[in-house]
Amino acid sequence: MARNRDDQDYIGPLRRLGVAVLVVILLALFLVWRIDSPRMERFRSALVDRFVPSFDWAMAPVTKLTDMVEGFQSYSRIYEQNQELRRELQQMKAWKEAAVQLEQQNAKLLAQNKVRLDPKLTSVSGRVLADSGSPFRKSVLLNVGKRDGIVDGWATMDGLGLVGRISGVGSSTSRVLLLTDASSRIPVSIPASGQNAILAGDNSPYPFVDFLEHPDRVRPGDRVISSGDGGVFPAGLLVGQVFQGRDKRLRVRLAADYERLDFLRVLRSHPAERIENAGGLIAPDPKVIEQEAAEKARSEAAEGALEPDDGSEDGNGGSQ
Secondary structure (H helix, E strand, O other): OHHHHHHHHHHHHHHHHHHHHHHHHHHHHHHHHHOOOHHHHHHHHHHHHHHOHHHHHHHHHHHHHHHHHHHHHHHHHHHHHHHHHHHHHHHHHHHHHHHHHHHHHHHHHHHHHHOOOOOOOEEEEEEEEEOOOEOOEOEEEEOOOHHHOOOOOOEEEOOOOEEEEEEEEOOOOEEEEEOOOOOOEEEEEEOOOOEEEEEEOOOOOOOEEEOOOOHHHOOOOOEEEEOOHHHOOOOOOEEEEEEEOOOOOEEEEEOOOHHHOOEEEEEEOOOOOOOOOOOOOOOOOHHHHHHHHHHHHHHHHHHHHHOOOHHHHHHHHHHO
């Protein structure tokens, strides 16, 4: 215990002495650096030349620290600029989305107001009530049904492109089978190559083109319309554009906006008059012509027999 006390008595005075010596040295250096005379200037230069180069190893951490601080400040400025650019890009995306929505809405309104698909083709507009689809079935429900004259098989559009066909009608609702459903098969035409094909759904957003005779003649971006074959849909309805999918199959990017199916138009399509014989459209049947000619001759003969003979009556009267 006495030895520990003696050590503590020595450490305290030595510490104070060291602090005093350091203060004196720093004060002397301050005075040396503050004295303005040629002799002191030469002394300061000699001191710097002697000791400063040998302290490069000691200044290296300070230099590195200074570089790190400057790099961090530069990184902070770059980060702030990046955040500002991100905000501006987000605003631009919002404006772009708004522009796309307005463009689609404008196209739908123009299509509903100005496009006439067929003078005899009228439509019934209905609101989409719910999406009754599933991973294995793609369909929607409309608030129009038998009371509105809806019939199974009629085509539906969103104002811009073909959406699907009526598949199931109730008294006040009806179900629309979308083109993307796996059970959907419709005849389509590609005007650019003059080919007909079948548009088949596979529950993906992009149905594929099947039964195409010359796929090499089709180019990405070619327009696809309904062909009207089989009387399923009226001809000339816009379906979408062709592109090649990742599976190397020709698929169709649908013109209808499936993400925003709010209102749909159900097209009233009545079956066209059937022509049974080949010449029925050009001229009537020859048998019909012969029958009409014979009936006309008989009618003329009957009318001639009923008319009185004026000459015979005058001769008889003269003889009397």
